[in-house]
Each structure stands twice: as C-alpha cells, then as structure tokens.
Amino acid sequence: xxxxxxxxxxxxxxxxxxxxxxxxxxxxxxxxxxxxxxxxxxxxxxxxxxxxxxxxxxxxxxxxxxxxxxxxxxxxxxxxxxxxxxxxxxxxxxxxxxxxxxxxxxxxxxxxxxxxxxxxxxxxxxxxxxxxxxxxxxxxxxxxxxxxxxxxxxxxxxxxxxxxxxxxxxxxxxxxxxxxxxxxxxxxxxxxxxxxxxxxxxxxxxxxxxxxxxxxxxxxxxxxxxxxxxxxxxxxxxxxxxxxxxxxxxxxxxxxxxxxxxxxxxxxxxxxxxxxxxxxxxxxxxxxxxxxxxxxxxxxxxxxxxxxxxxxxxxxxxxxxxxxxxxxxxxxxxxxxxxxxxxxxxxxxxxxxxxxxxxxxxxxxxxxxxxxxxxxxxxxxxxxxxxxxxxxxxxxxxxxxxxxxxxxxxxxxxxxxxxxxxxxxxxxxxxxxxxxxxxxxxxxxxxxxxxxxxxxxxxxxxxxxxxxxxxxx
Amino acid sequence: xxxxxxxxxxxxxxxxxxxxxxxxxxxxxxxxxxxxxxxxxxxxxxxxxxxxxxxxxxxxxxxxxxxxxxxxxxxxxxxxxxxxxxxxxxxxxxxxxxxxxxxxxxxxxxxxxxxxxxxxxxxxxxxxxxxxxxxxxxxxxxxxxxxxxxxxxxxxxxxxxxxxxxxxxxxxxxxxxxxxxxxxxxxxxxxxxxxxxxxxxxxxxxxxxxxxxxxxxxxxxxxxxxxxxxxxxxxxxxxxxxxxxxxxxxxxxxxxxxxxxxxxxxxxxxxxxxxxxxxxxxxxxxxxxxxxxxxxxxxxxxxxxxxxxxxxxxxxxxxxxxxxxxxxxxxxxxxxxxxxxxxxxxxxxxxxxxxxxxxxxxxxxxxxxxxxxxxxxxxxxxxxxxxxxxxxxxxxxxxxxxxxxxxxxxxxxxxxxxxxxxxxxxxxxxxxxxxxxxxxxxxxxxxxxxxxxxxxxxxxxxxxxxxxxxxxxxxxxxxxxxxxxxxxxxxxxxxxxxxxxxxxxxxxxxxx
Numbered sequence: 001x002x003x004x005x006x007x008x009x010x011x012x013x014x015x016x017x018x019x020x021x022x023x024x025x026x027x028x029x030x031x032x033x034x035x036x037x038x039x040x041x042x043x044x045x046x047x048x049x050x051x052x053x054x055x056x057x058x059x060x061x062x063x064x065x066x067x068x069x070x071x072x073x074x075x076x077x078x079x080x081x082x083x084x085x086x087x088x089x090x091x092x093x094x095x096x097x098x099x100x101x102x103x104x105x106x107x108x109x110x111x112x113x114x115x116x117x118x119x120x121x122x123x124x125x126x127x128x129x130x131x132x133x134x135x136x137x138x139x140x141x142x143x144x145x146x147x148x149x150x151x152x153x154x155x156x157x158x159x160x161x162x163x164x165x166x167x168x169x170x171x172x173x174x175x176x177x178x179x180x181x182x183x184x185x186x187x188x189x190x191x192x193x194x195x196x197x198x199x200x201x202x203x204x205x206x207x208x209x210x211x212x213x214x215x216x217x218x219x220x221x222x223x224x225x226x227x228x229x230x231x232x233x234x235x236x237x238x239x240x241x242x243x244x245x246x247x248x249x250x251x252x253x254x255x256x257x258x259x260x261x262x263x264x265x266x267x268x269x270x271x272x273x274x275x276x277x278x279x280x281x282x283x284x285x286x287x288x289x290x291x292x293x294x295x296x297x298x299x300x301x302x303x304x305x306x307x308x309x310x311x312x313x314x315x316x317x318x319x320x321x322x323x324x325x326x327x328x329x330x331x332x333x334x335x336x337x338x339x340x341x342x343x344x345x346x347x348x349x350x351x352x353x354x355x356x357x358x359x360x361x362x363x364x365x366x367x368x369x370x371x372x373x374x375x376x377x378x379x380x381x382x383x384x385x386x387x388x389x390x391x392x393x394x395x396x397x398x399x400x401x402x403x404x405x406x407x408x409x410x411x412x413x414x415x416x417x418x419x420x421x422x423x424x425x426x427x428x429x430x431x432x433x434x435x436x437x438x439x440x441x442x443x444x445x446x447x448x449x450x451x452x453x454x455x456x457x458x459x460x461x462x463x464x465x466x467x468x469x470x471x472x473x
Numbered sequence: 474x475x476x477x478x479x480x481x482x483x484x485x486x487x488x489x490x491x492x493x494x495x496x497x498x499x500x501x502x503x504x505x506x507x508x509x510x511x512x513x514x515x516x517x518x519x520x521x522x523x524x525x526x527x528x529x530x531x532x533x534x535x536x537x538x539x540x541x542x543x544x545x546x547x548x549x550x551x552x553x554x555x556x557x558x559x560x561x562x563x564x565x566x567x568x569x570x571x572x573x574x575x576x577x578x579x580x581x582x583x584x585x586x587x588x589x590x591x592x593x594x595x596x597x598x599x600x601x602x603x604x605x606x607x608x609x610x611x612x613x614x615x616x617x618x619x620x621x622x623x624x625x626x627x628x629x630x631x632x633x634x635x636x637x638x639x640x641x642x643x644x645x646x647x648x649x650x651x652x653x654x655x656x657x658x659x660x661x662x663x664x665x666x667x668x669x670x671x672x673x674x675x676x677x678x679x680x681x682x683x684x685x686x687x688x689x690x691x692x693x694x695x696x697x698x699x700x701x702x703x704x705x706x707x708x709x710x711x712x713x714x715x716x717x718x719x720x721x722x723x724x725x726x727x728x729x730x731x732x733x734x735x736x737x738x739x740x741x742x743x744x745x746x747x748x749x750x751x752x753x754x755x756x757x758x759x760x761x762x763x764x765x766x767x768x769x770x771x772x773x774x775x776x777x778x779x780x781x782x783x784x785x786x787x788x789x790x791x792x793x794x795x796x797x798x799x800x801x802x803x804x805x806x807x808x809x810x811x812x813x814x815x816x817x818x819x820x821x822x823x824x825x826x827x828x829x830x831x832x833x834x835x836x837x838x839x840x841x842x843x844x845x846x847x848x849x850x851x852x853x854x855x856x857x858x859x860x861x862x863x864x865x866x867x868x869x870x871x872x873x874x875x876x877x878x879x880x881x882x883x884x885x886x887x888x889x890x891x892x893x894x895x896x897x898x899x900x901x902x903x904x905x906x907x908x909x910x911x912x913x914x915x916x917x918x919x920x921x922x923x924x925x926x927x928x929x930x931x932x933x934x935x936x937x938x939x940x941x942x943x944x945x946x947x948x949x950x951x952x953x954x955x956x957x958x959x960x961x962x963x964x965x966x967x968x969x970x971x972x973x974x975x976x977x978x979x980x981x982x983x984x985x
Binding site: 151 | 828872
C-alpha cells in the first residue's frame with residue numbers, strides 16, 4: 001500500500017497503565033500488562049517504523065555464590081554458575097505472551113497468542129548467523145547461541161548499566177508487512193490500542209541451576225512505544241470503505257502418537273499460510289527448560305531422568321482441507337531419511353536420521369515465499385543432525401551435548417505449507433472448511449509434544465456511512 | 474540506499490532488449506596528476522559512463538608491522554572525493570573514509586565477509602568465541618584456520634588452531650613493503666558519488682569534461698595505517714605508508730549504442746533528448762567537524778558533557794544526519810595509546826560507558842518528543858536512515874551490559890562482548906584500556922548516531938525535510954567516565970538534496 005505522505009512526525013508514547021516515576025513491569029509484581037493507545041487522527045501510522053523499547057533485568061530466585069541475585073551464566077564471574085536465560089533465537093520477546101491489537105472502539109483486529117512461539121519460527125526463517133551477530137542483538141536482545149545469550153543475560157540493573165536494552169519491531173500480523181495504517185475514525189482504524197500481556201516468569205525464563213533459577217523473575221523498565229506518523233497530503237486521510245489487514249491466528253494441540261491427525265476449524269476466509277512448531281510439553285512453564293525452542297519431534301530417553309531428547313523423525317505429512325488433500329496433492333514423504341539403530345544407547349534409535357529437506361522446504365515457504373528468501377537459519381547444517389559440521393563458532397551446533405556449547409535442540413524445526421504458493425497475495429478459504437494435518441512419525445506414544453499452530457490470514461475492516469466499524473476475517 | 478534510475482535509454486524510448494545491444498569499452502584511466510596528497514582524473518569526452526567505475530590503487534609500508542585499519546581498510550587513504558563538471562562542483566564527500574565505514578554497517582555481515590575484504594581490505598565479521606580463561610559467549614573477529622572463518626583472516630599461532638589467541642590477516646591482504654608484494658584495492662565510485670548509479674553520464678555529449686579529485690589523508694598514526702604487531706612486540710607505528718603513484722587508476726566502462734541498419738541512431742536520439750534536458754534528484758553530503766572537549770583528568774564519578782552544534786543548512790532539503798564521535802588521536806604518539814583506536818585507527822565512534830541523549834531542533838522545533846535516551850533507541854534512529862537496519866553487534870554500539878557493577882561505570886572484562894586476551898593486529902579486542910591511555914578496543918567502537926529526516930526512502934524531490942533560515946541544532950549529552958574522558962571529535966554528515974539538469978551539453982546543479 002503506498003499512500004502520498006507530505007511529511008512525518010516522530011512520536012513516543014508511554015504505557016497508559018504505568019505508575020508515576022520510573023515505572024517497572026513484571027509478572028511477579030502483579031502488573032504483567034503494557035498498554036499503549038495511539039490516538040485517532042488524520043494520520044498514517046508508519047508501522048514499519050514502530051518499535052517497543054525497554055530495558056530488561058533478570059533476577060535470580062535465590063542468592064548466587066557471590067551473595068547476590070545476579071545471574072551468572074557461563075560462570076562469567078568465576079564464583080560458580082547461576083544460570084538464568086531467555087531463548088537466544090527470540091531474545092527478550094520471550095517475556096511477551098500475547099499481543100492484542102484493537103481500535104479505540106474496542107474492536108479487536110488481532111489477538112496474537114503465543115507470540116514467542118510465533119517469533120521462534122518467524123525470525124530464524126529470515127535471518128542468518130550474521131544477523132544474529134548484528135542487528136538482532138539490538139532489536140530483540142537475541143544472539144548467536146546460548147553461551148552468548150548467557151553472557152547477555154547476566155544483568156544487574158542500573159548499577160553498571162547492566163541490563164538488556166532493545167528497540168523491538170512488533171511482528172504481529174497487522175504490522176508484518178510494514179504498511180501505513182490510517183488512524184482516523186472516519187477513514188481508518190479509529191486509533192489503535194496495543195496490549196502486551198507479559199509471560200509468567202516460569203515460562204519466559206529457564207536455567208539449569210535449580211537452586212537459583214527457580215522463582216527467578218524479570219523486570220521491564222523505561223518502556224515506551226516509538227515510531228513515526230505520516231501526515232497525508234492535504235492533512236486529511238482519503239475516504240475509504242474498507243481496510244485490509246493481515247493477522248495471525250493461533251491454536252494449541254498435543255502430538256503423542258506415531259500416526260497423529262490434528263483437526264482445527266479456523267473459520268477464516270483468507271488464509272495465506274499455516275505452520276506449526278513443536279516443543280516437549282514438559283518444557284512449557286518449566287524453570288529447567290527452554291519453552292520457546294522449536295525442536296524436532298522427540299521421544300523420551302531411557303537415560304537417568306528420562307529427558308525427552310531422542311529424535312523421533314517425521315516420516316510423512318498430509319495437509320487436508322475438508323477431508324481432501326490441499327494444497328499439496330501428495331504427502332511429504334521423508335521415510336527414506338530415517339535411519340534406525342535398535343542397539344543405540346539410551347534408546348536413541350533414530351539419532352542417525354538425516355535432514356528432512358522436503359518438510360523443511362514447505363515449512364520455510366509457509367513462513368516466507370521462497371523467492372523472497374535470501375537467508376534463513378533452518379537447513380541441514382543448522383539442524384545439527386549427523387551431517388552437520390560441528391562448528392562451535394556459529395550457532396550451527398544444535399544437538400543436546402555437542403561440542404562445548406550445549407544448545408539442546410535449538411533447531412528451526414516446524415511443519416507448514418503456504419496457500420499463497422507463488423507469493424502473489426492469493427489465499428485459501430477455510431470458512432466452514434476444517435483444516436487437518438496428518439503427521440506420521442516415530443513418536444512412541446509416551447512423549448507428548450506440544451504443537452503451536454499459526455494461521456497467517458487476511459481480514460477486512462469495513463466502514464459504514466455512520467463511521468461504524470465492523471471487522472471481518 | 475537504492476536510487477531510481479532515469480536511464481538514458483529509457484528516456485529515448487529504447488526497449489530493455491535494445492538497451493542490451495550495446496558496446497562496452499573498458500578504459501583504464503591514468504590520473505592527470507598524482508602525488509602523495511592528491512590524485513586528479515580527467516574523464517574522457519566520449520561514450521556514456523557506466524556506474525561500474527572504480528578507483529584502484531596500491532599502498533606500501535616501510536614495515537610489515539604496519540597495516541591498514543581493520544574495518545576502514547584501504548578507504549583510510551581517502552580524505553575527500555570531489556567530482557566536478559568543468560569548474561562546477563557536483564558533489565563532495567569529505568571525511569570519506571569515516572563515512573564509508575559508517576555506511577558499510579548497513580550492509581549484511583555475510584556480504585561484507587565475502588566481498589568487502591577483496592575490495593578494500595575491510596574485515597568486520599564476527600564469530601562466537603571464548604576468552605583464554607574459558608569465559609564463554611564473547612565475539613571475536615571471524616578468523617580461523619579450518620576454512621570456517623572469513624577468507625583473508627587467519628590464526629597466527631597455527632599450533633593452537635583449536636583455541637587461537639592471536640588473529641591476523643593472510644599476507645595476501647596485508648600491506649607489503651614493495652609494489653610487487655602489496656595488494657591492489659578497488660573502491661567503486663558509486664560509494665562516493667551515489668548518483669552515478671542513477672544514470673549513465675553522457676561524457677561524450679557534455680561541453681566540458683568531468684573531473685574527479687581524490688584528496689588523500691596524511692600519513693599519520695591511525696589515518697592510513699595502524700600498528701600490526703605480534704602481541705607483546707610493542708613495535709611503534711612508523712610513517713611511510715605511501716600510495717604507489719603509478720598504481721592509481723580509474724577503471725571506466727564506456728557504453729556505446731551502435732547504429733543499426735534501417736533504425737534511428739540511438740546515440741543521436743540520446744543527444745537529442747539531452748538537448749531538451751534531463752533532470753535528476755541526487756544528494757550531496759555537507760560534512761561538519763566539531764569537538765567534545767576532554768576533561769582535565771579522569772573523573773572520579775561520571776560527568777555529563779553537553780554539546781550543542783548549530784548547523785547552517787539554510788533552505789536545504791536535508792534527508793538525514795549521520796554522526797560519529799571518535800576519540801581525538803594524538804598524532805605525535807606512535808604507540809597504541811596515541812591512536813583513536815589501535816585496531817580501527819581514526820575510523821570509529823566511541824560509545825560513552827554512561828548515557829548519551831540526542832535531541833535535534835529543526836526550524837526551532839524539537840524533532841523528538843523526548844530526547845533519545847537509550848543506546849538501543851539511538852541505534853534504532855540510526856537504522857531508520859536507510860531502509861535496512863544498521864548491522865553492528867550491540868557490543869560494538871553500546872557499553873550496556875559490558876560494565877562492572879560499580880558507579881564508576883568501568884568495563885568488566887568478563888562481561889565484555891569481546892575477549893581481552895585474544896588479539897587482532899596484536900591489540901586486545903576487548904578489555905579495559907582506561908587510565909592514562911584512555912583508549913578503546915572493539916567495545917563501543919561503532920557507536921554511531923543518525924537522524925532520519927526523510928518521509929520516504931524513494932529518491933524523489935522533497936523526500937527530506939525543508940530547513941528554513943534557523944540553524945539545525947543538535948544537542949548531545951554525553952556522559953564522561955574514567956573509561957572515556959579524552960577529547961572526542963564530532964563528525965556530522967548532512968545528506969542534502971540537489972537537483973541536477975543536463976541540457977545542451979551543460980550540467981546545472983542546485984545548492985552545491
């Protein structure tokens with residue numbers, strides 16, 4: 001969308017629910033909500049310029065060996081490790097659970113649930129190791145691997161300016177394409193209200209020193225929303241009858257069996273793509289595990305504690321609409337990459353399986369049209385399977401205990417398909433047409449995997465002659 | 474920033490297929506004059522100048538303990554690049570090496586890693602590293618001897634490949650002492666004069682000649698070269714980094730469209746179109762240098778310094794302002810302590826270990842609702858200058874998270890983004906260089922600032938902000954600490970719009 005803009009104005013908006021002074025926000029202190037209101041005016045919101053800025057400090061649940069509550073990942077100070085991190089691929093976006101975008105008349109345009117799970121697929125699908133070493137450190141406080149994230153997470157508050165600072169784009173569907181959003185009541189959304197629901201600390205944070213990690217928490221400060229307004233030529237927004245927008249819709253389910261069919265009824269009329277990512281269910285809301293990893297399907301090991309770390313490779317995937325295969329008229333067949341060793345230690349029988357290239361191709365396509373993809377983390381190398389090169393200097397080592405960097409399945413794994421296959425804006429109608437996906441894998445029935453499914457779809461804001469808004473999806 | 478291209482062939486209605494039917498003549502142009510201070514080229518009056526022109530040159534040193542700055546590379550030679558039509562200045566880029574290094578940070582690290590080292594000897598890609606004490610999660614320059622690092626970088630102690638301490642450059646990328654063993658560098662002209670990529674310049678149809686003048690930086694510590702020692706060698710910097718005058722050349726591609734039987738002559742059609750006139754918007758940089766005074770001594774507690782600069786940009790249309798704050802070198806000192814930055818030379822922008830805030834007044838109105846008060850916001854505003862983010866690690870742009878838990882805001886070597894005990898050019902990449910030297914390492918060395926004043930990234934007339942008679946006022950609050958209290962330079966580049974018209978063989982420009 002290209003609208004004539006005569007000039008721009010920069011804005012900075014403080015949360016409307018902040019207390020006076022240097023307000024802080026956190027789940028543990030009972031104010032887990034950031035709410036911003038962007039006024040209704042004859043202006044465009046330049047959504048590509050909008051940033052959520054804040055400082056983040058992590059605090060341990062108990063004193064570390066040095067007698068304070070500063071995380072000491074990697075044993076950086078030499079006194080003994082006290083581990084506390086956020087996921088390194090999405091950084092501090094881990095602390096945002098849901099985003100609600102509505103107008104000032106309380107019409108909800110998008111309710112973006114499980115935002116970190118969305119970003120954990122969305123960001124790596126368009127970023128390289130170089131990006132994780134450069135600008136993503138600034139935007140999301142994310143980093144190239146878990147050890148770097150550990151150093152970054154060793155925060156200690158204002159003394160020593162020891163916090164993570166970010167200026168974060170908001171990747172909700174409505175802002176995803178960087179479009180200019182008209183804000184007036186008569187010819188626009190009627191202002192915007194952005195509500196960021198913060199995640200429970202136990203979900204956002206993790207570490208492997210239970211004595212200090214448990215009951216740890218995070219705190220946000222210096223929170224603001226910055227960006228630019230575009231002033232339309234003539235100072236008045238042109239009249240419109242409808243305004244198209246994009247949004248994400250999220251569903252949650254669990255996979256447990258080797259032949260699993262999931263069915264959802266999204267009731268969406270214009271779906272661009274659909275994808276899902278996975279994490280062992282035990283890892284959710286667990287101080288001991290990273291709940292925002294996007295692991296392959298995993299079975300429980302027979303090692304002590306029965307960790308869920310044994311590969312359970314996918315053998316075939318079918319995408320189905322109303323009982324017929326759609327849009328692929330064939331199943332994604334990965335059976336030939338499955339290698340089995342029945343005598344493997346800890347019952348890790350399928351560890352030698354290699355890279356599911358066809359699954360990854362359609363998954364990557366569902367996140368970004370392939371013709372526009374110039375870089376992505378996901379690939380045979382980054383997935384850390386048996387053909388990876390084991391380079392510790394990058395983030396390509398993803399296995400549970402590989403090298404000196406134990407990232408623990410920091411894969412870019414998922415399943416998905418794009419209905420807008422050639423990237424020309426076409427969509428598929430799922431209104432009254434249930435979606436289902438059949439995944440055959442080597443899951444053993446005793447290892448539940450949580451599946452977070454996202455639909456990227458288009459909606460429409462309609463205006464009647466009285467300025468009344470209705471939203472259709 | 475990608476510019477629209479009012480291509481000459483499109484002006485005369487030539488189809489894209491026909492436009493491919495061209496004859497290209499590559500010409501190696503010797504300078505009209507060249508010295509250790511300046512090179513001047515007179516472009517030939519023939520053909521259409523393609524955008525793919527570049528300057529090439531070699532430099533030699535008197536000692537292999539001296540090499541070009543790590544990121545600016547060979548661009549450190551170029552102080553100023555100017556292009557003239559007859560006696561009319563079309564564009565001038567002053568402090569060009571600083572500006573090119575700043576603008577290189579908008580380029581993907583992967584692209585820089587794979588192309589910039591061969592063009593200019595630029596190395597800036599990072600890998601994950603640990604320090605020698607095993608502190609994990611730091612970044613080092615991406616050197617490795619196992620083919621995983623940047624081509625051109627190596628580890629110098631081959632026996633310890635698995636955990637190298639000393640990084641350096643492959644000899645093929647280091648300055649040599651003779652013309653025969655020193656590399657040749659190439660800098661695209663479009664890096665200095667972006668408008669050359671907007672159209673082919675019809676050299677053969679102009680009444681006067683286009684000339685290009687490169688003024689060279691002096692042969693002083695940190696300008697053309699820095700110390701490149703083995704660690705602990707402590708050899709001083711030596712003068713004598715000289716441009717090989719016989720190697721200074723321009724490579725030009727001149728395009729011709731030959732007449733086809735039974736068809737109108739394309740070159741005649743282009744000439745006829747230019748008779749009527751061709752108009753083009755382009756940008757020029759106004760460079761201003763100021764200083765942030767040093768303190769008399771290292772402060773016991775952080776102190777704020779306020780610097781207000783008024784830029785006289787009367788009636789200009791300004792698209793953006795870029796700002797660098799490198800430490801002022803002491804050019805009389807030939808040890809690392811005298812350098813602005815021992816690894817990067819003069820070409821850096823030093824972060825405060827305390828807070829910086831930036832406010833800009835245009836036409837007597839504050840540009841920002843509140844002064845930009847966090848390093849991440851400063852980075853974000855700099856990233857708005859172009860349509861792509863500034864691509865530097867947060868360890869390069871800010872001291873946040875790298876400091877000890879003390880009110881003095883000292884660096885903490887275990888928390889720094891770069892290891893203090895791993896070396897490039899013999900200098901530590903991280904660490905604490907406070908005290909009398911008050912010198913810096915990689916930490917906070919690319920803390921550039923920028924102000925976006927454009928309403929669009931398209932190259933259209935009036936894309937920037939109209940400046941009235943009131944000066945643009947830049948107010949920078951910069952916290953001085955015992956890590957950073959010496960005098961700083963404050964370099965500012967204002968990208969202003971110009972209008973160029975080529976008509977009747979003459980080039981007219983506005984505002985320069």
